[in-house]
Amino acid sequence: MQQNKLKSDDLDLHNLIAKNQFGTFFGISQKKFDEVWNKLTNADANSVVYISMEIGADPDVFHPIKDKLIDLEKTDSMDPRLKQFIKKLFHGPEKIPCYGGGLGVLAGDTLKSFADCRIPVVAVSLLYRHGYFSQIVDSKIGQISQSVEWHPEQTPGLYLLHDPENPSEPLEIQIPFFNEYDQETMASAQVWMKMEINHSLDYFVPELLLDFSLPHNPAPIRDAAGQLYNSESSIIKATQRRMLGTGILPVLEVMGITSNTLHLNEQHGVVVALQLIAEELQTTLRQPDLSKATDDQIIAAADKIAERLVYTIHTPVKAGHDRFNKSVYAGISHKSCSHILELLAHDEDSPQSYNFTTLAMRVNRTANSVSRLHRDVTHKQFPGFAKKITAITNGVHHLTWISDARAELFDSFSELTNWRDNPGVLQNVKNLKNNSRFRTYLLRAWEEDSAILYDYVNAMLLQHRNQMTSTWIDPPNHYSNIIDGDTKLDPAVFTVGFARRFSTYKRADLIFDNLDTLCSIAVENNWPINFLFSGKAHPADEPGKSVIKLILDYQKELHVKSKGLVTLIFIPNYDMLIAKMMVAGVHIWLNNPKRPLEASGTSGMKAALNGVPNLSIMDGWWVEGYHEGLTGWKFGHEGPVDEADLSESPEALLYAEDSASFYQTLPKVLEEFYEDEFRSRFIDKAIMNLCLNIPIFNTHRMAAEYLQKYQLKLPSSLQSRMDDFAALYNSNE
Numbered sequence: 001m002q003q004n005k006l007k008s009d010d011l012d013l014h015n016l017i018a019k020n021q022f023g024t025f026f027g028i029s030q031k032k033f034d035e036v037w038n039k040l041t042n043a044d045a046n047s048v049v050y051i052s053m054e055i056g057a058d059p060d061v062f063h064p065i066k067d068k069l070i071d072l073e074k075t076d077s078m079d080p081r082l083k084q085f086i087k088k089l090f091h092g093p094e095k096i097p098c099y100g101g102g103l104g105v106l107a108g109d110t111l112k113s114f115a116d117c118r119i120p121v122v123a124v125s126l127l128y129r130h131g132y133f134s135q136i137v138d139s140k141i142g143q144i145s146q147s148v149e150w151h152p153e154q155t156p157g158l159y160l161l162h163d164p165e166n167p168s169e170p171l172e173i174q175i176p177f178f179n180e181y182d183q184e185t186m187a188s189a190q191v192w193m194k195m196e197i198n199h200s201l202d203y204f205v206p207e208l209l210l211d212f213s214l215p216h217n218p219a220p221i222r223d224a225a226g227q228l229y230n231s232e233s234s235i236i237k238a239t240q241r242r243m244l245g246t247g248i249l250p251v252l253e254v255m256g257i258t259s260n261t262l263h264l265n266e267q268h269g270v271v272v273a274l275q276l277i278a279e280e281l282q283t284t285l286r287q288p289d290l291s292k293a294t295d296d297q298i299i300a301a302a303d304k305i306a307e308r309l310v311y312t313i314h315t316p317v318k319a320g321h322d323r324f325n326k327s328v329y330a331g332i333s334h335k336s337c338s339h340i341l342e343l344l345a346h347d348e349d350s351p352q353s354y355n356f357t358t359l360a361m362r363v364n365r366t367a368n369s370v371s372r373l374h375r376d377v378t379h380k381q382f383p384g385f386a387k388k389i390t391a392i393t394n395g396v397h398h399l400t401w402i403s404d405a406r407a408e409l410f411d412s413f414s415e416l417t418n419w420r421d422n423p424g425v426l427q428n429v430k431n432l433k434n435n436s437r438f439r440t441y442l443l444r445a446w447e448e449d450s451a452i453l454y455d456y457v458n459a460m461l462l463q464h465r466n467q468m469t470s471t472w473i474d475p476p477n478h479y480s481n482i483i484d485g486d487t488k489l490d491p492a493v494f495t496v497g498f499a500r501r502f503s504t505y506k507r508a509d510l511i512f513d514n515l516d517t518l519c520s521i522a523v524e525n526n527w528p529i530n531f532l533f534s535g536k537a538h539p540a541d542e543p544g545k546s547v548i549k550l551i552l553d554y555q556k557e558l559h560v561k562s563k564g565l566v567t568l569i570f571i572p573n574y575d576m577l578i579a580k581m582m583v584a585g586v587h588i589w590l591n592n593p594k595r596p597l598e599a600s601g602t603s604g605m606k607a608a609l610n611g612v613p614n615l616s617i618m619d620g621w622w623v624e625g626y627h628e629g630l631t632g633w634k635f636g637h638e639g640p641v642d643e644a645d646l647s648e649s650p651e652a653l654l655y656a657e658d659s660a661s662f663y664q665t666l667p668k669v670l671e672e673f674y675e676d677e678f679r680s681r682f683i684d685k686a687i688m689n690l691c692l693n694i695p696i697f698n699t700h701r702m703a704a705e706y707l708q709k710y711q712l713k714l715p716s717s718l719q720s721r722m723d724d725f726a727a728l729y730n731s732n733e
């Protein structure tokens with residue numbers, strides 16, 4: 001994305017090198033680096049630690065330093081040190097595969113907005129040497145998962161920190177683990193720092209990624225360290241949670257970070273609360289033997305340390321809430337933990353388990369859901385905590401997700417000046433609604449983005465066919481048998497995008513419930529449709545994987561029944577780059593989860609930020625982003641939220657009802673897209689997404705709402721800027 005014009009004093013690239021006792025870093029001046037570091041290490045503790053199991057912030061979708069160097073035409077240097085940094089930046093890996101889906105991408109987007117807004121935040125997560133997993137798709141088998149090999153050493157923006165005492169060695173922290181006999185084994189972790197540098201290169205948020213995959217660690221630790229959401233056994237899963245949760249305080253201490261507030265992005269890192277409670281007991285009771293603490297003392301300590309924690313719950317779906325069998329957890333933690341967990345992590349459904357969601361709900365000063373509807377659901381699920389659970393609706397990082405072509409459009413209109421620093425400016429698009437130049441440029445930008453997406457898809461389809469003999473993988477798409485120089489997919493055809501994790505509640509196969517009805521809509525009106533689908537199922541999620549297989553199996557039948565008018569394509573190995581191409585290049589974004597199980601959803605916001613209308617079930621954010629006749633279409637069940645609705649069993653997933661509603665709605669969308677007399681209404685909807693939804697569903701506004709919970713003292717100019725973002729919306733209405 002083009003940056004604003006540069007000042008000449010920025011020209012010396014040596015000014016983009018900064019150092020401290022932990023290493024040498026590229027992309028920000030020493031002065032700015034020190035400013036950030038001082039805030040995080042200051043005795044006033046006026047900063048926040050953001051804790052997340054996964055962070056999605058791939059350099060291929062947001063790369064402010066690279067953009068700046070291209071702008072300056074400085075893509076090489078004679079200075080050997082600079083040469084190394086620049087080489088990494090332009091030729092290093094562009095993915096950091098340590099995320100599985102929306103939760104991680106949200107974390108990355110949030111941290112980028114904190115950096116843009118200059119809020120003192122440091123993040124803690126894990127570094128997974130084998131990433132999440134890489135997805136190969138074979139039409140006969142379905143999803144095949146492969147472990148990812150990637151090289152953090154070669155990845156730009158990522159640094160292995162040095163031990164200040166011994167700079168030739170990496171910094172290591174030591175974490176005690178225990179076996180079932182309470183014997184201690186030490187595990188160590190090295191610390192990587194990913195710098196989330198903002199687009200004006202004057203602030204950053206450090207992400208501290210703990211790497212436990214060291215050869216001298218015990219085998220069970222290394223097993224748990226390799227792969228995100230490894231669920232081979234409950235021990236591995238619990239160990240992974242403990243690596244995150246117990247790693248936090250030691251890494252902050254060794255780095256001198258003083259933050260008072262800890263924000264739990266989901267409960268995965270909540271083990272930190274056990275440690276804070278233990279520390280509190282030791283300081284107030286001066287009693288090193290925790291097993292002597294009474295119930296009352298533990299409760300008092302928990303209430304005290306709760307003042308430091310902010311908790312965001314992200315899903316009503318049970319699989320998202322960690323519960324561990326008591327004996328499993330006792331097998332990896334100190335015996336005093338059991339006493340604390342007995343008191344604070346009671347599981348109502350299963351007395352032999354600890355429930356970490358209960359623990360996180362119990363021990364915090366404030367908790368929030370990620371949309372208004374999700375707040376109401378969470379109140380029903382946790383009636384005892386309902387009073388303190390508010391809503392902060394998710395957002396997405398506009399500088400990451402708005403395509404280059406759309407950004408250029410915004411840059412061409414003086415009404416939208418400063419939209420990069422203030423996404424609220426996009427409200428002014430309402431004055432451009434009838435500006436024919438704006439409408440024409442928008443369509444042109446859209447066509448450009450569709451062309452980029454289709455170039456990718458057509459090349460992929462050919463490649464799958466051509467590599468068949470060398471890889472033995474059956475091309476996942478039926479269309480690979482059809483495509484050639486003359487026949488390829490046409491970007492002007494109405495294109496429906498659907499991409500996200502393949503969990504059964506997200507019902508990727510919903511709209512194919514009745515292929516005859518679907519095809520007849522296309523055939524009777526001669527309306528061609530391309531469906532582009534993408535997404536991974538967790539490798540252990542058999543029902544999720546079988547939905548992917550179903551999607552592949554429908555392709556040929558759809559093609560035949562629709563006389564070639566309907567094409568369904570599956571794009572393997574979904575990631576942020578594919579997401580970015582899809583949300584800008586398609587004509588409608590489809591989301592059809594079972595209401596109310598999609599707590600928020602963010603991919604639809606990414607589409608909306610590019611002016612792509614949504615066609616969605618009234619769930620998650622869409623309840624707030626949908627405006628009748630203005631921003632898109634809704635369909636499906638919309639009843640009140642009650643306990644029965646939370647079921648994920650197949651018979652409760654409402655396929656018949658919601659797909660029938662889809663078949664009634666789809667022709668209205670196609671009519672507006674294809675019929676000249678209605679076409680302007682389709683463009684109107686695109687424009688209304690820009691002016692109604694960009695100012696709200698962005699992470700600057702969301703960060704401003706979190707800031708109200710963080711209790712930070714900020715300089716008044718900064719605070720008033722954040723107040724302006726917060727004033728754009730009140731999630732908790």
Ligand SMILES: *Cc1c(COP(=O)(O)O)cnc(C)c1O
Nearest residue numbers: 101102500575576579601602603
């Ligand atoms: C945005 C995003 C998601 C989240 O999609 P939802 O529709 O909110 O589930 C998942 N994966 C990737 C790669 C994304 O970019």
